[in-house]
Amino acid sequence: MNTHYIRMNMKNMKTLITISMAACLYMLFTSSINPEREKPMTPSTHYYCEYCGHKFPSVRQLTSATCPRHPDGTNKGHHKLYEGSEKSEYTCKYCGKKFPSIQVMVGGLCVNHPKGSNKGGHAPAL
Numbered sequence: 105m106n107t108h109y110i111r112m113n114m115k116n117m118k119t120l121i122t123i124s125m126a127a128c129l130y131m132l133f134t135s136s137i138n139p140e141r142e143k144p145m146t147p148s149t150h151y152y153c154e155y156c157g158h159k160f161p162s163v164r165q166l167t168s169a170t171c172p173r174h175p176d177g178t179n180k181g182h183h184k185l186y187e188g189s190e191k192s193e194y195t196c197k198y199c200g201k202k203f204p205s206i207q208v209m210v211g212g213l214c215v216n217h218p219k220g221s222n223k224g225g226h227a228p229a230l
């Protein structure tokens with residue numbers, strides 16, 4: 105008869121419910137201990153390197169990575185935190201030229217660079 109089949113089915117249902125409950129609990133648990141999951145939803149501050157303009161989610165990550173535009177040479181030192189605020193445009197502290205981002209700014213040579221004309225890139229004013 106079908107009794108055996110039904111019993112099996114009930115057992116499967118129980119297993120299924122246990123698994124889905126465990127999954128729910130797991131999701132609750134991970135979301136409560138890992139608030140970073142929601143970070144992309146909230147507007148957060150970004151940290152920029154003064155040398156290369158690379159964007160980082162934290163100062164710690166910025167200062168622990170080597171910078172391809174470090175003044176001592178490529179990857180000869182760590183990124184340097186740009187201490188100014190996030191802006192819609194950045195002004196070069198040597199020549200006053202304006203740029204839409206630090207990354208664009210540092211890619212160009214500065215005619216008023218302290219080491220000499222076009223001897224180095226623009227640098228963002230704070």
Ligand SMILES: [Zn+2]
Nearest residue numbers: 153156171183
């Ligand atoms: Zn850098």
Ligand SMILES: [Zn+2]
Nearest residue numbers: 196199214226
């Ligand atoms: Zn400049």
